[in-house]
Amino acid sequence: MAEMESKVVIIAIGKDKPGLVANVTSVVSELMGNIEELDQVVLQGIFIMSMIVKLLNLNSSKKLSELTSKLSKQGEKIGLKIHVYPVKTLISA
């Protein structure tokens, strides 16, 4: 379980334009998040991306809130709605 606790699902959605993957993943890598899986498509001009990210830093609860707030700020800037869910909460639901 310890491993799962440090993993999050990130979902981003919005109008497609160049730079969205770069802008989201740069925040992730800045916070030492390692993208383990990623899937991204553009459907009728709408950008949809989902990924599973492992947070490499130990203090993951603080990290999680930092990641969430930085991503939502970044999302506002580039016109994306970005949500972060700890994998743990999804699996035990």
Next chain:
Amino acid sequence: MKKRTIIVTTVGRDRPGIVAGISKILYKYNANILKSRASILGEMFVMVMVVDVSNISVSLTKLLSELKDEGVKLGSGISVEDEKTYEEKKKIIAFDMDGTLVNMEIIDEMAKLAGVEDKVKDITRKAMEGKISFKEALAERVSLLKGLPLSKLEKLKNKLELSVGVQDLIGELKKAGFVIAIITGGFDIFANYIAEKLGVKYVYANKLEVKNGILTGRFKGNILSPEDKLKALMDVAKKEKVSLSKCIAIGDGANDILLLKKSGLGIGYKPKKVVKQHINTLIGDEDLRTATVFIGVGCSQIRREISRFVKARR
């Protein structure tokens, strides 16, 4: 307007920053990622992107060159292909020897034995960087080796170090039914030895002239030029009854450029600077197993999945 797309495949040891690094460059030049998928397979991180380059702000060459540099920086393998290269099944693979199959420049080791190391190394470096003609440089170096006994070269054979992952890669290629060739500006006695060890079918190499067990400092027959390396591959293709577009070449030096450019898939292995601009696929780290993803062997389910993924868009 018809969209112009490229497929960018990045393969490497898993670590943070690969997706960010590649996508940042695409963004910088207004390339749009239409679709991407990444996952970790074993220890390797594999990412495929279908990228729309119809509206990029620089030339495609410039964009590709920065992507390749980033691949090297990240220590990953990277390939930028159009869909056609992607889909064509390959049958033949030609390896360069020195610096590719073997983790050293053998001629430099021979020079050590002959006590002319510095002189020879200097010429080798200039030749690999393309500063002097390959033929000229080789003839000059071989003349410096005059008097070296064959018995010493026999001992050198046992010291040859294969590059990381060579055996695994060759094993997977064989399983997939590939015909394997060594096409090298290096020397026959080593190329034949390695070919036997690895089970390689064709060998094209320079033949050293030997008299009474001693190198004469001359060649037997003509020296293999870069053009001859290409001719050699064409020869293999003809014998195996396939076209050059079904051939793969892997090499690192200036004398491989022609071969890498003209074959169906040219892979630079830790390519010299002068080589990088001519290729669309390169391995920036030590591990030759990275090539399996680009070729589609071994972890072939990856390639199949990638292929399905690439096609599924339309």
